[in-house]
Amino acid sequence: MSYAWRALQQVIKESDILFEVLDARMPELSRNESVEEVINDSGKEMAFILNKADLISKSQAENAAKNLKTQTGKEVFIVSVKGKTGTKGLRKALYSLADKSEFTKLRVGFVGYPNTGKSSVINALAFKKKVEVTSKAGTTRGIQWAAIGERLLINDSPGIIPLRKYDEIRYALIGAKDISKIKDLEIVASYIVSMFIKSESTKKILEKFYDLKIPDNITDPEEILELIGKRKGFMKRGGEYDENRVSKSIIKNWQEGKLRF
DSSP states (O other): OHHHHHHHHHHHHHOSEEEEEEETTOHHHHOOHHHHHHHHHHTOEEEEEEEOGGGSOHHHHHHHHHHHHHHHOOOEEEOBTTTTBSHHHHHHHHHHHHHHOSSSSEEEEEEOSTTSSHHHHHHHHHTSOOSOOOSSTTOOOSOEEEEETTTEEEEEOOOOOOSSSOOHHHHHHTTOSOGGGOSOHHHHHHHHHHHHTTSHHHHHHHHHHHTOOOOTTOOOHHHHHHHHHHHHTOBOTTSOBOHHHHHHHHHHHHHTTSSOO
16 A cells, blocks of 8 residues: 555645545545545645435435535535536536636646546546546556646546555445455445335335345344345355355445445
């Protein structure tokens, strides 16, 4: 991670303004406190982008943006690259900043966790592919500059994972950690299930997605994992359900946005 942190410091140094790209489904979990501390210490201007807004309702996205702006005092932009919304407003805001800038070209740095969609947002702003994009965490390996029009340069940095405050659930939920590298699969999958059984409406979403009925007397996420495993046919010899297989399936469905609120 030492290279990634050096790259981050270079991005901050060379940029006139920084945007932290967050997962709109979970803005607080996808905020990178360590990165924000470095930006604040630099004295550079900063704003937020709530990406993947197509995975939640419009009202949920608007409430998340409102809360984040109130909490931080920073500007917040709601974007869905897949849904093709929000990028026009973001591009217009960037052009306005460039017009007011004293520099020939405004240098904009995009930072955040891996897989929050930084490169996808940049490509949408540019109307074409500028930087490599995949669903696998850690695609961006080095600093890349993308020209957006005549007055903008946008810098796509590697995803930065803090060296402290390690939290496997957080990294797994926002897709910053590949499933193959998650040690406690069942804990992460149980957490995802627990988010859905908090209310009757979201519980129904989970039931519909896996085509099953969760009895009212079953509230333990691990028991629900077993129900899903049996329903999906993820079984071991001897009739036991395969907890690793069902956990991987649930995490994968969540990370890919198939299982959503």
